[in-house]
Amino acid sequence: MTNDRKNTLLHHMESSMIAKREDLHGCSNEEIRALEARYALRLPKSYEWYLQTMGHASGRLFTHDHLAVFYKQVLWMTDEYPAEWCEEWAKEGIEPKFALPANALIICGRLGEQFEFIKCIGEEDSAVWFFNASSWQVRQSHASVLDWLEAWCNAAEEAIADGYFEHNSQGTTP
Secondary structure (H helix, E strand, O other), rough: OOHHHHHHHHHHHHHHHOHHHHHEEEEOOHHHHHHHHOOOOOOHHHHHHHHHHHEEEEOOOOOOOOOEOHHHHHHHHHHHHHHHHHHHHHHHOOOOOOOOOOOOOEEEEEEOEEEEEOOOOOOOOOEEEEEEEOOOOEEEEEEHHHHHHHHHHHHHHHHHHOOHHOOOOOEEOO
8 A cells, every 4th residue: 555545545534524643643653563463463554544644534524424443442343243153053053154264353333233354464455345244255345455545535425415414423333
């Protein structure tokens, strides 16, 4: 992920009133290393940049669609949801319908039903993968973390243009 592309994204966010630079609150290096140690993985550099830049707050980027994307939510989702799914299937006496890859990190959740994850093997970037907790079919949603961020930036820009924040000034979050 080039610095030009990162800067273009940040400029787009500012010029379209998604987030000013002061609205972005990133994670500390200690938090990022703790996440990697907790799950015994190495984050892609692109996702590490996201966390460093806006891992705690990103203005309106993710506040228009009930999204869980920030550091504490990522930890909670990655810890809780896979265990919850397995417990539910065990209660029903059925074989597991789905298992995240060993190197996966859930980076986005929507309403506890739709999820996106990346594969963390220490490369420069990762594709972003989507699955729905009703069908369990995994598909690639974005070719890279930056593509994922740019798509949400475009969606936030549309929400602003459509007047979403006039009625929901704080947006919607889980």
